[in-house]
Amino acid sequence: MLDNNTNRLLDIKLKNMKKKIFVILAIFVLMNLGQGCRTEHYLIIDIDFNAAFIWENKDKDKQKIVYRCTSTIKDKLVFVISYKTRSVSAYIPSLGNVCYALTLPRVNDNSLLRSTFTMTFDKTFTYHGETIPAMTNIFEINSITSEIDEYENHMVFCGMGADLVLDFSDNFFKNAVFDTSEEYVVTFSCKTSDDLFFEKTITINFEK
Numbered sequence: 001m002l003d004n005n006t007n008r009l010l011d012i013k014l015k016n017m018k019k020k021i022f023v024i025l026a027i028f029v030l031m032n033l034g035q036g037c038r039t040e041h042y043l044i045i046d047i048d049f050n051a052a053f054i055w056e057n058k059d060k061d062k063q064k065i066v067y068r069c070t071s072t073i074k075d076k077l078v079f080v081i082s083y084k085t086r087s088v089s090a091y092i093p094s095l096g097n098v099c100y101a102l103t104l105p106r107v108n109d110n111s112l113l114r115s116t117f118t119m120t121f122d123k124t125f126t127y128h129g130e131t132i133p134a135m136t137n138i139f140e141i142n143s144i145t146s147e148i149d150e151y152e153n154h155m156v157f158c159g160m161g162a163d164l165v166l167d168f169s170d171n172f173f174k175n176a177v178f179d180t181s182e183e184y185v186v187t188f189s190c191k192t193s194d195d196l197f198f199e200k201t202i203t204i205n206f207e208k
Helices: 004-035 170-175
Strands: 040-056 066-070 078-089 106-108 118-121 125-127 130-132 148-152 164-168 184-191 197-206
Touching (some): 040 184, 040 197, 078 184
Parallel strands (some): 040 106
Antiparallel strands (some): 040 078, 118 184, 125 130, 184 197
16 A cells, blocks of 8 residues: 555645646637637739629629629620639648638738729720720720629639629610620720739620
């Protein structure tokens, strides 16, 4: 049997071990509270530009409208800008970093500059009876830009995302006349906040 001194030493060692375990657990909890779900950072390195039509709009939330690609414009004019991004801070698991989200929060560290947007059509069209010459930047025409609703969208589009939607109003479409016998080449360009320049060209046609 162990004597009293030996028992006391064992008790002291056991208490010290419990204190060490408590300290380790406390550090683990503090690290967990401090880190949480880490945000992943990305840069926009390119864009896609496409004409679109509404495929599904159940709850009237613009960010949840489902769009599909098209080259034929029927009764509404919508363009979608999709971002191509590159990760600039990868997620690295570490002690105490617990995240129960299916995907980590993400943010783009650069953005498209609205003031640099240009959009041109290679042929004339009329708006409210006024002829808009070919290659005119329509973002410089206030009566047209006031009819463009710009908003973010979180749904999949053409295998990518409908990140920014340029939705021309029904009023614009009602008062604009396009040549239905010819294709239109539409060119969109913009810059980013870190001075990248993008230019994309698509071909569309308007149905009678």
